[in-house]
Amino acid sequence: MRTYASKYLLAGLLVSSLAGCNKFDELNSNPDTAVNATAPMLATRMILDITEKSISTQKSFIQPFLLSKSMIWTEFAEDFQYNYLGRASFDAMTILTNVEKMKSYTVEGPTRNSFTALGNFVRAWKFYEQTMRVGDIPYSDAVKGEQNVISPKYDTQKEVFAGILNELDQADKLFAAGVKFDGDPIYGGDVTKWRKAVNTFELQVLLSLYKKTGETDLKIVERAKDIVANRPVFTGNADNFQLVYSDKNEQRYPFYKLGNPFTIYPMVSDVLISKLKTLQDRRLFYYANPSPVQVAAGKAVSDYAAYKGTDPAMVYSDISKIYTSKDYSGLNSRYTEMANAEPVFQLSYPMLKFMLAEMTLRGWITGTAADHYNEGVKAALQFVAGNTPDNADYHHNMKITDAYITTYLASDGVKLAGTTEQQIEQILTQKYLHTFLHAPYNAFFENRRTGYPAFPINTASNENTPADKMPVRWLYPQKELDYNNANVTKAITSQYGGSDNFNQQMWLLK
Structure with a gap:
């Protein structure tokens, strides 16, 4: 009897436990939460995986641009900055x-x-x-x-x-x-x-x-x-494959200041800044802030000379000294002060136009390479201007206007000219300038594919072996x-x- 009594008592307790568990599940279910997956739910997850997740946030957002030499990290020596791919x-x-x-x-x-x-x-x-x-x-x-x-x-x-x-x-x-x-x-x-x-x-x-x-x-x-x-x-920037941000939880720009302890560490590289200066490209004033040391010395925030890039191949101890001196250009304030700073694209209309320009030069398609190139440059400049408020802190009184774009396209350094190889270098340079803080890893792969733009290599800091070469694969x-x-x-x-x-x-x- 004791054996049977014990068995039935245990069964009764088990049924009671299961019933209580079922009631607990009912009481703790969120009626607004989907129980079963649907095709739209899975679609959302996959689309965000190749956009939001790939773009990432905070420090991870910046890291691909250390590899493409447009950014420098000053917190400590980063592998990508010194060409270790892992x-x-x-x-x-x-x-x-x-x-x-x-x-x-x-x-x-x-x-x-x-x-x-x-x-x-x-x-x-x-x-x-x-x-x-x-x-x-x-x-x-x-x-x-x-x-x-x-x-x-x-x-x-x-x-x-x-x-x-x-x-x-x-x-x-x-x-x-x-x-x-x-x-x-x-x-x-x-x-x-x-x-x-x-x-x-x-x-x-x-x-x-x-x-x-x-x-x-x-x-x-x-x-x-x-x-x-x-x-x-793509026929315009409205077609860009991009994420658009807003001032809502988990929808803010990837390097926005809220909850971001890393805003103090980035420098803008001289690889980027020197090209912008050479071309008298006003994106400089939208991408970077002037060196506070140069401004204190009397240079205007609208003066190209007030912007100082840093060599990304410099040994870390020397970068640390420059960081301490404050004589460098950091990221433009719009990237940290605006929750909706700008959309971040993985693929864009200007990128397409630069591709078509290169394909034309290589004889793949018919047409005029300069037309594709000019349309790409124009759309790239319009993307920056169109996504930046008219705030002097964000353009430093050097606004990109339609008149400026016309003048820029006609300038000697920008006009597509020279040998086929020289024109391809111009196209890749403009693509590089356009994809600053966009299309992660694209600039690295383009450099690997074409050699443009050239990345500086310092044998004293390069973590690749041999130390005089860039790595080409993970x-x-x-x-x-x-x-x-x-x-x-x-x-x-x-x-x-x-x-x-x-x-x-x-x-x-x-």
Whole structure:
């Protein structure tokens, strides 16, 4: 009897506990919170993953620009500032497990076309980011853990790029057959704007392959011609693939002062400032603040001479001395004082125009390179002026006006001229100036691709080996070495002769 009594007493307590637990769950449920995922919810998460999460905030927001030598960090010596790339991570790829789920939550038809197209675009974006860092990566077997593929094989970089291009082609077709969809914080579900973003991004991918036009099966030039002639691309700054900020929690500009202890550490690099000064480019007065030492000595805030860039390759102890002296230019106050300082773009209309100018010079497309270039420069200047209030603290009485833009474009240093190579350098320089605090890592990849603009190297501070060279790639993730060793080792051997180091030339660069 005691045994049975104990058993039934225990069962009764268990039922009572479960009932209480159920009631507790009911009492503590938020009726305004979704219980089940939906396609729009997953769409929002993926779009923000490749924008908000990639852009990051505070110190992490600045770090990519240390690598591209437009910014300097003074808190302590930063790896990117001194060219140590470290190991890549594939952790960010897990977001792609939501692509199939997002499609499955919609019925067949135009709405599913839109969500499927978005999935193709996000996949292409994420795989492009990873292969640009390391070379060969898992692609055809990637993110298949739910199918019990826990050790994915590596595809060659060529195969990865072929897949990326095909996914972008498919995304354009599906968006064309789609309808407006929910869950989009960038374009409000406008499929025409998404087609423009997809095709503009595909042109960027194609241009990154400019050394591989001999790979006829990729049809690099043919694809570029077709996009320019037959598909929608960006037509103005209103099409930019960007985040727009506001003075609301978690929606403020990434380097805004609220809760940001790092606003005191950035310097603006001489790589950027010297180019702006040489071109008499008024973006200097919007990007930086004057040196307080120079202002105290009598220079006006509207005087180019009041702005002092610092060599980003200088040894850290010397940078610290300059920081202590205060004789340097820091970030313009608008970046820290305005919660909605300016949108941050990943891809922009001026970037597109610079790409088209370069493609024209390389003979990929017909037209006039100078026309694309001039339109790109004009739109780049309008972006800065249009997103900055008429406040002397933010433009230092050197406003970018329509009259100034006309004069700037006609100036000798800005007009597209010289040999083809000199013109390409001009185009890449203008792209560099335009992407200051935008499109993280783009300037580094463009320098790696073309050598423009040149980055200073100091053997006394460079953490790369050899110390007279910039690194060109990240190392493979430690997790791959730990859990997918056979496949990553095979990839390292086939690409780099078994040496996973920062200076090995991936297929893309050969």
